[in-house]
Structures are given as C-alpha cells and as structure tokens.
Amino acid sequence: MAVKKLIDEIFWVGAEDWDRRLFDSLIPLPDGTSYNAYIVRGRDLTVLIDAVDPTKKDILASHLNDFPKIDLVIANHLEQDHSGLIPYVLERYPQARLLATPAAKDLIITHLHVAEDRIRTVADGERLDLGGRTIRFIHFPWVHWPETMLSYLEEDKILFSCDLFGSHLASSDLLVKDEERIYEPAKRYFAEIMMPFRKIIQKNWPVLEGLKVELIAPSHGPIYDRPAFILDAYKKWIADQPENSVLMVWVSMHGSTARMVDHLTWELAGRGIKVMPFNLAVADLGHLAMSLVEAATIIVASPTILTGLHPLVAEAVFLVNALRPKALFAGFIGSYGWKSRAFDQLKAMLDSVRFELLNPVQIKGDPRPEDLALLTRLAADIYQKHQAAGLI
Numbered sequence: 001m002a003v004k005k006l007i008d009e010i011f012w013v014g015a016e017d018w019d020r021r022l023f024d025s026l027i028p029l030p031d032g033t034s035y036n037a038y039i040v041r042g043r044d045l046t047v048l049i050d051a052v053d054p055t056k057k058d059i060l061a062s063h064l065n066d067f068p069k070i071d072l073v074i075a076n077h078l079e080q081d082h083s084g085l086i087p088y089v090l091e092r093y094p095q096a097r098l099l100a101t102p103a104a105k106d107l108i109i110t111h112l113h114v115a116e117d118r119i120r121t122v123a124d125g126e127r128l129d130l131g132g133r134t135i136r137f138i139h140f141p142w143v144h145w146p147e148t149m150l151s152y153l154e155e156d157k158i159l160f161s162c163d164l165f166g167s168h169l170a171s172s173d174l175l176v177k178d179e180e181r182i183y184e185p186a187k188r189y190f191a192e193i194m195m196p197f198r199k200i201i202q203k204n205w206p207v208l209e210g211l212k213v214e215l216i217a218p219s220h221g222p223i224y225d226r227p228a229f230i231l232d233a234y235k236k237w238i239a240d241q242p243e244n245s246v247l248m249v250w251v252s253m254h255g256s257t258a259r260m261v262d263h264l265t266w267e268l269a270g271r272g273i274k275v276m277p278f279n280l281a282v283a284d285l286g287h288l289a290m291s292l293v294e295a296a297t298i299i300v301a302s303p304t305i306l307t308g309l310h311p312l313v314a315e316a317v318f319l320v321n322a323l324r325p326k327a328l329f330a331g332f333i334g335s336y337g338w339k340s341r342a343f344d345q346l347k348a349m350l351d352s353v354r355f356e357l358l359n360p361v362q363i364k365g366d367p368r369p370e371d372l373a374l375l376t377r378l379a380a381d382i383y384q385k386h387q388a389a390g391l392i
Contacts, residue, residue, distance in 0.1 A: 001015065001016065001059055001062075003063050003066050004174045006038070006158075006174065006215070006217070006223065007156060009040070009041040009042075009133075010038065010039065010040050010041070010153075010156065010158070011038065011039040011066075012036060012037070012038060012174055012223075013037045013038065013039050013048070013060065013063035013064065013067075014034055014035050014036040014037045014038075014052055014060075014063075015034065015035050015052045015053070015056035015059040015060060016032070016033075016034045016170045016171070016172070017032050017033050017034065017035065017053065017055070017056065017170055018032045018170045019032060020032050020033055020170075023168065027168075027192050027193075027286070028284060028285065028286045029168050030284075030286070031168060031169045031170060031185055032168070032169070032170030033168040033169065033170055033220055033221075034169070034170055034171065034220055034221060034222075035051075035052035035053045035056060035081055035082070035219065035220065036050070036052075036217065036218065036219050036220060036221075036223075037049065037050045037051050037052050037060065037063075037082075038050070038160060038217060039067055039070075040130065040133065040135070040153060041130070041133075042129075042130025042131035042132050042133040043130070043131025043132045043133075044129075044130060044131030045071040045072060045128075045129075045130040045131060046067060046069055046070050046071050046072075046130075047070070047071065047072045047073070047074055047128075047130060047135065048067075048070050048072070048073045048074070048089060048096075049074045049076065049151055049160050050074065050075065050076055050077070050082045050083070050160075050162065050219055051073075051082060051083060051084065051085040051086050051088075051089055052081070052082075052084075052085060053080065053081040053084060053085075054080065054084035054085055057085055057088060060085055060088075060089075061088075061092075064089070064092065069093070070089070070093045070096050071093075071095065071096055071097075072096060072097055072098075072099055072128075073086060073089055073090065073093075073096055073097070073098045073099065074099045074100075074135070074151055074160075075098060075099065075100040075104060075108065076148065076149050076150065076151055076160065076162035076219070077145060077147070077148045077149075077162045077163055077219065078100070078104055078107045078108065078111060078112075078145060078147055079145060079163075080111075081219075082162065082219055083108075083111070083112060084112075086098060086108075086112055086114065087112050087113065087114055090114060090118055096118075097118055097119070097120050098114060098118055098119050098120070099120055099121075099122050099128070099137075100119065100121060100122070100147065100149075101121060101122065101124075101137075101139055101141075101147050101148075101149050102121040102123075103141060103146050103147040104121070104147035105119055105121055107147055122137045122149075123137070124137065124138065124139035124149075125137070125138070127154075132155070133153060133154075133155055133156070134153070134154045134155060135151050135152065135153055135154070136151075136152045136154055137149055137150075137151060137152075138150040138151070138152055138207060140164065140204060140207075141200075142197050142200045143163070143164055143194065143197050143200055143201055143204070144163055144193055144194060144196070144197050148162060148163070148164075149162075150162065150164065152211060152213075156214070156215075157211075157212050157213055157214040157215065158213075158214065158215045158216075158217055159208075159211060159213045159215070159216050159217065159227075160217050161216055161217065161218045161219075162218065162219045163193060163194070163218070163219055163220065164194070164201070164218065165186070165216050165218045165224065165230050165234065166186075166189050166193075166218040166219055166220035166221050167182055167185035167186040167188075167189045167218070167220055167221030167222070168185055168188065168189055168220055168221065169182065169185040169220075169221045169222065171221070171222050173222050174222065174223060175222055175223050175224075175225045176222045176223065176224050176225065176226070176229070177222075179226070179229050182221065182222065183233065184290070185221060186221070186230060186233065187233070187237070187290050187293065188286050188287075188289065188290050189220065189221070190234070190237050190293065191286075191289035191290045191292060191293050191323065192286060192289050192323075195237075195289070195292070195293060195323045195324065195325060196322065196323055196324045198237070198238045198324070198326065199238075201234070201238050202238045202239075202240075205235075205238070208231070213227045214227070215227070216230060216231075236294075237293050237294075239326075240326060241326075241390075241391075242294050242295060242296035242326050242327060242328060242391065243274065243294040243295070243296060243391065244272070244273055244274060244296060244386050244391040244392050245273065245274035245275070245276060245291075245294060245295050245296060245297075246268055246273055246274070246275050246276070246295065246296070246297045246298075246299060246382060247276045247278070247288075247291050247292060247295040247297070247298050247299070247327075248261060248264070248265065248275065248276065248277040248278065248298075248299040248300075248301060249278050249280055249283075249288065249298070249299075249300055249301070249313060249316040249317075249320075250277065250278070250279060250280065250299075250300075250301035250302065250313070251279070251280045251281055251301075251302060251303065251310045251312050251313050252279075252301075252303060253303045253305075253310070254303070255366075256303070256335040256363070256365065256366045256367060257301050257302065257303045257333070257334055257335050259366070259367050260301060260333050260334070260335065260361070260363070260367055260371075260372075260375060261277060261301050261333070263367070263372050263375045263376075264299065264301075264333065264375045264378065264379055265277055267375060267376050267378075267379035267380075268379045268382065268383075270379075271379060271380075271383045272392070273379075273382065273383065273386065273392075276291045276295065278291070278316075280310075280312040280313060280315075280316055281312065285316075285319065288316065288319070289319070289323060292320065292323055292325040292327070293325065293326075294326070295325065295327050296327055296328050296329065296386055296389065296391055297327060297328065297329040297330065297331065297358075297382055297385070297386070298320060298325075298327050298329070298330045298331075298355065299330070299331045299332070299333060300313060300316070300317060300330070300331070300332050300333075300334075300346055301313075301332075301333045301334055302332075302334045302342055303334055303335055303336070304334065304335070304336035304337065304339075304340040304342050307339055307340055307341045307342070308340075308341055308342055308345045309342045309345050309346060314345070314349070317346060317349045317350065318349060320350070320353070321349055321350050321351065321352045321353055322352070324352055324353055325353075327353075327355055328355065328356060328385070328389055329355055329356050329357075329358055329382065329385050330350065330353075330355035330356070330357055330358065331357065331358035331359075331360065331361075331378065331382070332346050332357075332358075332360040332361070332362070333360065333361040333362070333375065333378070334360075334361075334362055334363075335362070335363050335364070335365065335366070335367070336362060336363075336364060337364070337365070338364075340362060342362070343360045343362065356385075358378065358381060358382070358385075359378070359381070361374045361375055361378055
C-alpha cells in the first residue's frame, strides 16, 4: 500500500482494513473500512491530519518514511481509530505539536497520555498559515464526540471532515468513482454513527453551506470529488420529514406473531405504504439502522417471554432508542400465552425518543379473524396518521 497523491503537496497516508468485520464490538462492517490520514505541505510547515487505527501502525510508519519533517499534527477527533497512533507520531517527530479543540485537551491527556506541553488548542474559526496554504479550524462538537472539529484548506477548497460524511468501505480507489456503490456504505455509516446527532448536524449545516468545497476528505472511505452527491444525501437524511414508510422489527417463536406481521404488512402495502419488515432472528442490524433513517412509523412485534419482550426485540428497541430516528409514530403488536407486560416494557425503553404511540394490538394465543381485524384497523390508522403528516 503506497502513499497516494491527492493534489500537489497533499497526500493520503492512511490504511485500508479489508478484513475487519466489526467496529467497536458492535457495528457490522460488510465492506471493511479505511482509516484516512492526510499530509498537507505548505511552503513553511508540514501538517499531518489525523492518524490511523493502532492495528495499522506498520502501514502508517512506512508512509511517513516519505516525510522526514512534520511540524504539526491535527487531531480532528480523538477516537482511537484516528488518534491511537498520535503518541507514536509525536515520538517520531519530537519537534511536532498537536493541535486540537479545547474540549479535546483533557481527552488527549487522559486517553493518549500526551504531555500537556505538546498540545496547542485552536479556537473556532482560527486560521493556520502553512506558507501559501491556510487551514481554518471549524469546531463541530458532538459530531460525534464533544471535541470534534473539521479542518478546511481554504486555497484548495478541501474539507477534511473526519467522521462526518464517512463510509465504512475499504477501497483501492482514492476518489469516489461509483456513486451508486458508495451510497449504501455512506448511509449505513450515517445511520449507525451520525443519526443520533442529526439535529446537531442540522443546526450547524449553514456553516457547511458557507464553504466553497471542491473535495470532501473524510476519515473513512473514499474522497468525494463531487461534494454535492454526499451533501445532498445528508440534507435528506438529517431533514425532519420522514418518508411514507413503516419499519417492522419482529420475532416469532411459534408462528402467531409472524401471522400478525404478515397481515399488517399486507394491509399497509395495500394502502400504498412502503413496508420494511426485519425478522430479527436473521436480520442485518446495519440494514435495519439504514431503514430507520427515513421511516415514519416503527412497529415492534414480539411474542411474550417471562411476561416481557423477546430478547432480540428488546435489543432492537434499545438500538432504536439510542439512534433516535426521525420517525413520528410507533406501535406494538404481539401475542402472549397467559400474561404480558411487553408493551409496558417497550414504553419504558423508549425514553430518548418522542414517538406518538399507537394503540397496541396484543392477542392471547393464535390470531383469530377478529384479531386480524384489529390489525386492519391499525393499518388504516397508520395511513390516516401519514396522510395528516403530509406524507401521502
């Protein structure tokens, strides 16, 4: 793996991780990932923007052999996959100092054990003159850690956006060559990492619109040489208006809940509503997260175990609550044997979202015609809710 030239005196010195299949012991990586780091050389100063995951130390070390002098290291974000090798870089270049936001300073000291005198904090909007090139620092907190910032190279109109606009995709291409191919990894990345911070991105969007950007260089995935593609996608994903769609997460042990899901799916589809059912026994949680991005209604369907939700359903509800999607409505359907507190458990778990809860449909045993009629009524209610919200 070689150093890649982006434009004159700007280089990619990152690493591809073709075989990684899990991130943070949580997030599936069907396409691997990359850890992007960049060298920017001005007339007077050479800067390294971010580093790579510690597992790829040998690759970064080899890349840095081409750069005998680094004056400054910019830490846009302190998560280990970007910062874990910063102590190594500072040891290798003893004259270099580390630039980060004031909010990052304590994290650098406590997480990376970097000496305080090696750290210099930068203000929001502060400019760094490299000699013929100027980097402007843009504080972007909580996207997705409190210390995050972006680095904008003014003369070349390059936005080093760190995790924002990233995609977990290992690729030999430096630039995005196939926008259809990158769309799903980028949306999956947004759903799993950025969606909980949707409102914060939305609030700070005017800052991005005020920049003239010709290249977006994120910390994961290929670089966008047509920034409008990913910017337009994000505008849609962060917008408050969902689509006319229903996401259903479900599990069935003996078939009764599955029959309820099938009936509700049929009734919703017959009313022109897009339905996205996920059988949690086999579902890819990444695809589930992507479907949450634009769903207007979330239906949780679960049999009862020990008076509560099926554990796989409880896990999915925890994920929904953590990701805080833009959905407007939520409902519960399910079956039970003799007693159930599943709906009460569901309500208690959804404490970070503000969905309007629809009337639950819980039945005892196998669904009868009158039970299915309740699901038909629920489908009609969802249609009316979507219509009133301007989605139909």
